[in-house]
Amino acid sequence: MPEPAVPQGKRVAIEARGIVKEFGQGAGSLRALDNVSVAIRENEFFTLLGPSGCGKTTLLRMIAGFEFPTEGAILLNGEDIAGLPPFKRPINTVFQSYALFPHLTVWENVAFGLQMLGRPKAEIASRVAAMLKLVRMEELAQRRTDQISGGQGQRVALARALAPSPKVLLLDEPLSALDYKLRKEMQIELKRMQHETGITFVFVTHDQEEALTMSDRIAVMSKGRVLQIGAPTDIYDKPADRFVADFIGESNFLPATLLSLSSGVARVKLASGAEIPATVAEGLVPRESVTIVVRPEHARAVREGGQVSGRVENVVYFGTDTHIHVALAGGGTFIVRQQNSRNGVAGFQVGDAAGIEIAADAAQVLRD
Amino acid sequence: MGSAADAARRAESETTRRRWLLSAPALVIIFVAAIGPLFVMLAYSFMTKGDYGDVKPIFSLDGWFSVLLQRDIFDDTLSLADANLIIMWRSLSLSAITTAATLILGFPTAYFIATRPRETREMWVFLVTIPFWTNLLIRTFAMQQVIRNEGILNSLLMWLRVINEPLPIMYTDWAVLFGMVYVYLPLMVLPLYASMEKLDFRLVEAGYDLYAGRLAVLRRVIIPLVKPGIVAGSILVFIPSLGAYVIPRVLGGGKTMMLGNLIELQFGAGRNWPLGAAMSITLMAVVMIALLFYVRNAARAGGGHG
Incomplete structure (x- = not known):
C-alpha cells in the first residue's frame, strides 16, 4: 500500500483516509473499497483510473456524500466530512448521465445550486451568465434540456456543477457517452476550465489514454484497492505492479533473477543470461526471483546482438509505427514498437532471427 | 392520364x-x-x-x-334554494378535501412503492388494488363497522383510554370523508406510482448535490417531475367524489347528502325529473369547469411539462 505522498507547498484539498466500504452484511457482504487512502491537492486534476467494478465510482460517491464509508474518514481541508449529507458539502458532481433537470431550462439548471444556497438574484444572474460563457452555451440559455445535444448537455452539466464555486469538482466518467472527436475536444476544454477556475478536479475514468492526457496525478485502482498513485509519466514509465503495467499501455514481462541492489537500481539476470540494470520502486524490497517490465517503445529489434533473442512471429503496421512480435528463445513473446521513418519500416520479415536491445534505464522491477 | x-x-x-x-x-x-x-x-x-x-x-x-x-x-x-346550495357546497368541499387527503396519503405510499426493488414493486401494486375486488357497497358497510359508535375505531380508542365516550362519527361529514378517502385512495396511488416509477432518481441525487435539502428536493425536483401523476390522480379522485352516491348514502345518512343523493331524490321520491336532469347537467358542468381550471393551472405551473 503506497502512502499518499504530499509534497510541500501544495495543500491537500480532499483526502480519503483508510476508507473501507462494505455492501451488505455478514457472509454475503461485498468489500467495494479496501483500506483506500488518497490525498488530492488543491487545484489538482486528479484521476481515479481502473476497470469497471474497481471501486472508483464508489469512492467518488463517497466524496460527494451519496455513500458513507464503513470505516475511515473523508477530510475536506483537514475536517472530517464523512457524516455530512451531500447538500452540506461544498463539492459538486458532473454525473455520468449528466442528470440535468428535464423540467427546467438550461439557465434554470445552472442557477439551481445558487438558488438553493439562497444567493441574491443579481448575483445568480451574473454568475449563471459567466458560467454559460465559460462553457460557451450563452445562446441556448432558454432551451429545454431535451432540446440540446449530448455534447451540449455535457457543457450544461459542467456549468451547473461549477456555478456554486465548489471546493472540489467530481466528474464521473463524464465523457464516456460522447463520440471520439467530441471526447477529444472536451478533454482539452476540461483542462482549460480547470485552469480558469482553479478548482480541484477529481475525475473518474476507465480510459487510460484519457487519464494520461488530462491528469496531474493518477490513482490506479483494482478490486477496491489503490495500486499506484503518481504523475502520468511515473505511472507509465515506472508501473509498480503487473496490473498497472498491463492496464496502462502495452508491456513486456520478463522473468529475471536479482543479482544485486544499490540505491534503487538492481542488477538482474534474464533467462537468456544477459545482465541488465532495472529500477526498483521506492519502498519495494524485491525477492530473488522477480519480474521485470519493459515498454515496447523502450526496446529495439536488431539483426545481431541484443539482450534477448528469438524469431519474428508477426509484423503489424500502424502508420506512425510498427509492432514487431518476437517469439523468444526461452518462451514468451516480446513486442517491440518501432517508429516508422521515411526510409520505410524496420525491414523485418516473419521468420527472421532478431535480437532485442533493451534501452539502458527501461527495465523496471515489479512488485508481485 | x-x-x-x-x-x-x-x-x-x-x-x-x-x-x-x-x-x-x-x-x-x-x-x-x-x-x-x-x-x-x-x-x-x-x-x-x-x-x-x-x-x-x-x-x-x-x-x-x-x-x-x-x-x-x-x-x-x-x-335562493338554500338546501340545494348547501348540498352543492358540501359536495364541492368534501370532494376537494378528499382529493387533498388522498394526495397527502397517496404520495408517500407511491414513493415507497417506487423506491422498492424492482421485483417487489409489482407485489405492492397488487396489494393496493385488492380493495377493488370487493363491491363498493360492501366496502362502505365495512367502513361503517369501523367508525360506528360501537365500532373498531371507537372501541380501540376507548380501550387505549384516549377517549371516555365513543366519538359520534357516523352520519357526519367526517364519516363521508373517511369513506371517500378510503375508497378513492387507490385511484390516487396508481397514477402517482406510474409517474414515480419513471422518475430518474439520479435527478434526486443531483438535487442533493446542488445544496437542495430534503424538502427542497421534494418541492423543486420530485413534485414537478411527477406532476402528470398528481394531475391524473386528482382528476380520478375528484370526479367520482363529486358524484358520490353510495358512500354519503350509507355513511352520511339523510343529514349529509351530496349532489348524487340530491339528484337521486329528484328521480325517486321527489318525482321531479326535469329538476334531476338539470342538476345532473349542472354537476357535469361543475366538473368540467373545475377540470379546465385545474389542468390549465397545472400546465402553467409545470412550464408546459404537466
Whole structure:
C-alpha cells in the first residue's frame, strides 16, 4: 500500500483516509473499497483510473456524500466530512448521465445550486451568465434540456456543477457517452476550465489514454484497492505492479533473477543470461526471483546482438509505427514498437532471427 | 392520364369508406351509450314534470329554475334554494378535501412503492388494488363497522383510554370523508406510482448535490417531475367524489347528502325529473369547469411539462 505522498507547498484539498466500504452484511457482504487512502491537492486534476467494478465510482460517491464509508474518514481541508449529507458539502458532481433537470431550462439548471444556497438574484444572474460563457452555451440559455445535444448537455452539466464555486469538482466518467472527436475536444476544454477556475478536479475514468492526457496525478485502482498513485509519466514509465503495467499501455514481462541492489537500481539476470540494470520502486524490497517490465517503445529489434533473442512471429503496421512480435528463445513473446521513418519500416520479415536491445534505464522491477 | 388519377382517387375513397365501416360499431356504442343519454337528459331538463314521475313533453324552465332558486308557496317571492346550495357546497368541499387527503396519503405510499426493488414493486401494486375486488357497497358497510359508535375505531380508542365516550362519527361529514378517502385512495396511488416509477432518481441525487435539502428536493425536483401523476390522480379522485352516491348514502345518512343523493331524490321520491336532469347537467358542468381550471393551472405551473 503506497502512502499518499504530499509534497510541500501544495495543500491537500480532499483526502480519503483508510476508507473501507462494505455492501451488505455478514457472509454475503461485498468489500467495494479496501483500506483506500488518497490525498488530492488543491487545484489538482486528479484521476481515479481502473476497470469497471474497481471501486472508483464508489469512492467518488463517497466524496460527494451519496455513500458513507464503513470505516475511515473523508477530510475536506483537514475536517472530517464523512457524516455530512451531500447538500452540506461544498463539492459538486458532473454525473455520468449528466442528470440535468428535464423540467427546467438550461439557465434554470445552472442557477439551481445558487438558488438553493439562497444567493441574491443579481448575483445568480451574473454568475449563471459567466458560467454559460465559460462553457460557451450563452445562446441556448432558454432551451429545454431535451432540446440540446449530448455534447451540449455535457457543457450544461459542467456549468451547473461549477456555478456554486465548489471546493472540489467530481466528474464521473463524464465523457464516456460522447463520440471520439467530441471526447477529444472536451478533454482539452476540461483542462482549460480547470485552469480558469482553479478548482480541484477529481475525475473518474476507465480510459487510460484519457487519464494520461488530462491528469496531474493518477490513482490506479483494482478490486477496491489503490495500486499506484503518481504523475502520468511515473505511472507509465515506472508501473509498480503487473496490473498497472498491463492496464496502462502495452508491456513486456520478463522473468529475471536479482543479482544485486544499490540505491534503487538492481542488477538482474534474464533467462537468456544477459545482465541488465532495472529500477526498483521506492519502498519495494524485491525477492530473488522477480519480474521485470519493459515498454515496447523502450526496446529495439536488431539483426545481431541484443539482450534477448528469438524469431519474428508477426509484423503489424500502424502508420506512425510498427509492432514487431518476437517469439523468444526461452518462451514468451516480446513486442517491440518501432517508429516508422521515411526510409520505410524496420525491414523485418516473419521468420527472421532478431535480437532485442533493451534501452539502458527501461527495465523496471515489479512488485508481485 | 386522367384515368390513373381517377383510379387512385376511387381507391382512396374506398379505403376511407372501409375505415368508417370498421369503426362504425364503436361509434354506435359511443353514441348510444354515452352521448345519447346526455341528450335525453338535456331534453328532459326543459320539460314539465309528470304527476307520478316521468315528464310531460311541454317546454318549461322550471327544472333549471329550481336548481338554484325557490318560489315561496304563499307570496311567490323568489329566494335562493338554500338546501340545494348547501348540498352543492358540501359536495364541492368534501370532494376537494378528499382529493387533498388522498394526495397527502397517496404520495408517500407511491414513493415507497417506487423506491422498492424492482421485483417487489409489482407485489405492492397488487396489494393496493385488492380493495377493488370487493363491491363498493360492501366496502362502505365495512367502513361503517369501523367508525360506528360501537365500532373498531371507537372501541380501540376507548380501550387505549384516549377517549371516555365513543366519538359520534357516523352520519357526519367526517364519516363521508373517511369513506371517500378510503375508497378513492387507490385511484390516487396508481397514477402517482406510474409517474414515480419513471422518475430518474439520479435527478434526486443531483438535487442533493446542488445544496437542495430534503424538502427542497421534494418541492423543486420530485413534485414537478411527477406532476402528470398528481394531475391524473386528482382528476380520478375528484370526479367520482363529486358524484358520490353510495358512500354519503350509507355513511352520511339523510343529514349529509351530496349532489348524487340530491339528484337521486329528484328521480325517486321527489318525482321531479326535469329538476334531476338539470342538476345532473349542472354537476357535469361543475366538473368540467373545475377540470379546465385545474389542468390549465397545472400546465402553467409545470412550464408546459404537466
